[in-house]
Amino acid sequence: MKEPVAVIGLGNMGFPMARNLLAAGFPLAVHNRTRAKAEPLAAGGAAVAASAAEAAERARIVITMLADDQAIDDVVFGERGLLAGMKPGAIHVGMSTVEPATSRRLAVAHRAQGSEYLAAPVFGRPEVAAEAKLYVIAAGPPGPLETALPVLRALSRGVSRVGDDPSRANLVKLAGNFLLASMLETLAEAFALVEKAGLDRLAVLETLNGALFASPVYQTNGERMSRGAFSPPGFQLALGLKDIRLVLRTADQLGVPMPVAGVAYDHFLSAASRGRGGLDWTAVSEVVREAAGLAPAWGSSTSDPINVR
Ligand SMILES: NC(=O)c1ccc[n+]([C@@H]2O[C@H](COP(=O)([O-])OP(=O)(O)OC[C@H]3O[C@@H](n4cnc5c(N)ncnc54)[C@H](OP(=O)(O)O)[C@@H]3O)[C@@H](O)[C@H]2O)c1
Structure with a gap:
């Protein structure tokens, strides 16, 4: 008998994840702030809950796949929020990319009322989520983690366990996203040069990948970048900016200078300020191209230029 699961947050990532859990046979409740996004899952057998509390009441394992730290706070601690609906011994699995401090706060809040908290952020874009091939970085108390493993496995091609303290998983995820963002920055600079x-960027990408750099990161992002295929986004630039901001904040707390993260942050901030926050994060390359005097490949009216947070 499969544990009943709830998924709260049905955006680009949460929606395909919920669909895969349904396909894998988990009894599923779903909730999304914008209810219309949840309705298509009802046809597949999911119960659409009117609140995060109601979704949590229906489940042993409650997944959140929300945009950022603020969204987590709103959904967990708000009126009819997740915490209010957690059954004793139920497990909240936070899969968003958030700062480690948020996981530490959530672990304390759950412990105080007899529920459990795990952090399990993921690598992989929405199309990877749709194929149930995410890579999960999981951390938390061993018992609840064992209970949640079948759910995490149903979403992924692999699960790495990085300790008993949930915040460690968030730290590893941020380290990974820092590497990704710095790869985008250096790729954009190399592309501007050629x-x-x-020279043709796509041809150069193929040459470099063939010579030495073959990696899904360079392949996927390099193709998008050189084709200017920024919309619809796979991973929104505004969310990438959020992640680099979290990297720098965490680095500050730990006393770790990260100058490369600073460069990437400035370029993501500049791209968002020029209205590109709603594009794919490879659109950061446009900032580098413009600095090199190259004509922009994309206009700047796709998102609110003021709201870059
Ligand atoms: N996309 C990727 O490639 C990728 C890869 C790995 C990790 N991630 C991480 O996964 C998380 C989700 O990403 P995504 O791409 O799925 O984002 P998304 O498409 O923007 O979806 C965000 C979700 O959060 C909800 N939300 C935002 N603010 C809220 C609030 N204040 N209260 C309640 N709900 C709120 C949205 O609800 P509405 O529908 O009502 O707006 C939506 O369900 C992020 O932490 C991201 O960094 C993304």
Whole structure:
């Protein structure tokens, strides 16, 4: 008998994850702030809950896949929030990319009322989520983690366990996203260099991947970047900016200078300020191209230029 699961947050990632849990046979409740996004899952057998509390009441394992730390706070601690609906011994699995401090706060809040908290952020874009091939970084108390493992496995091609303290998983995820963001920055600079001299970026990407750099990161992002295929986004630039901000905040708390993260942050901030926050995060390359005097490949009216947070 499969444990009943709830998924709260049905955006680009949460929706395909919920669909895969239904397909895997888990009894499923779902909730989303914008209810319309949840309705298609009802046809597959999911119960659409009117509040996070109601979704939690129906489940042993409650997944959140929300945008950021603020969204987690709103959903967990708000009126008819997740915490109010957690049954004793139920397990909240936070799968968003959030700062480690948020996980520490959530662990304390759950412990105080007899429920459990795990952090299990993921690597992989929405199309990877749709294929149930995410890579999960999980941390938390061993017993609840064992209970949640079948659910995490149903969503992923692998689960790495990085300790009993949930915040460790968030730290590892942020380290990974820092590497991804710095790869985008260096790829954008290399592309600007060859493009300014009149070379074709896609051809250069193929040459470099063949020579030495073959990796799904360079392949997928390099293709998007060189084609200017920024919309619809796989991973929104505004969320990438949020992640680098969390990297720098965590680095500050730990006393770790990260100058490369600073460069990436400035370029993501600049891209968001120019209205590109709603595009794919590879659109950060446009900032680098413009600095090199190359004509923009994309306009700047796709998101609110003031709201870059
Ligand atoms: N996309 C990727 O490639 C990717 C990869 C790995 C990890 N992640 C991480 O996964 C998380 C989700 O990403 P995503 O791409 O699915 O984002 P998304 O498409 O923007 O979805 C965000 C979700 O959060 C909800 N939300 C936002 N603010 C809220 C609030 N104040 N109260 C209640 N609900 C709120 C949204 O509800 P509404 O529908 O009502 O707006 C939506 O369900 C993020 O932490 C992201 O960094 C994303």
